[in-house]
Amino acid sequence: MKVRINDAECIGCGLCPQISAEVFRMTGGIAEVINEEVAEADEENVREAVECCPTEAIELFD
Numbered sequence: 001m002k003v004r005i006n007d008a009e010c011i012g013c014g015l016c017p018q019i020s021a022e023v024f025r026m027t028g029g030i031a032e033v034i035n036e037e038v039a040e041a042d043e044e045n046v047r048e049a050v051e052c053c054p055t056e057a058i059e060l061f062d
Ligand code: SF4
Pocket: 005, 009, 010, 011, 012, 013, 014, 015, 016, 017, 030, 031, 052, 053, 054, 055, 056, 057, 058
């Protein structure tokens, strides 16, 4: 499972790094993915971040 953030959609709410600091971090007022390849141990948190993102900016792909 891989994850990416649509920069144009992110409003910088800070939620995704709160849910998974291993996968997301804030930079320049928006979130970025630290490593697009999601470790199995982080999958549940990443799915939660996808659901919680207020602008649906986080996308999962293969
Ligand atoms: S939860 Fe969504 S809007 Fe908030 S920082 Fe993360 S990607 Fe951006």
